[in-house]
Amino acid sequence: MIGTWYTDATHFLNEEGQIAELPGPATAIAVFLRSVVGWVTMRHACTAERMNITCRRSPGRQRCLGEIGAYLLPDTGQIVYMCPECGDNGIITGWKGTSWDRSASA
Numbered sequence: 001m002i003g004t005w006y007t008d009a010t011h012f013l014n015e016e017g018q019i020a021e022l023p024g025p026a027t028a029i030a031v032f033l034r035s036v037v038g039w040v041t042m043r044h045a046c047t048a049e050r051m052n053i054t055c056r057r058s059p060g061r062q063r064c065l066g067e068i069g070a071y072l073l074p075d076t077g078q079i080v081y082m083c084p085e086c087g088d089n090g091i092i093t094g095w096k097g098t099s100w101d102r103s104a105s106a
Contacts, residue, residue: 005090007033009098017099032056036070037095040079042102045071048082055083064088
């Protein structure tokens with residue numbers, strides 16, 4: 001069983017609001033989360049939509065080819081994502097007002 005990732009976008013950002021200098025794996029997760037937040041906020045997705053974002057996991061050292069689905073929970077402002085292939089999933093908070101937030105530009 002895969003656990004749920006609970007992430008706060010601000011933990012990946014520096015004082016200027018850009019992705020901070022992080023070790024390689026942390027940077028890869030930040031780029032993945034930025035893509036999910038950008039997609040969901042640009043489309044105002046309130047129901048699960050498959051995105052053109054490939055899963056980040058590599059179970060058994062084999063890259064998962066699942067396409068991430070995600071949506072916004074309007075009552076909490078959390079973004080929920082999941083991979084239908086491997087079950088990777090998570091909840092993203094702290095994205096509002098960041099450079100990742102595309103809701104104002106849509």
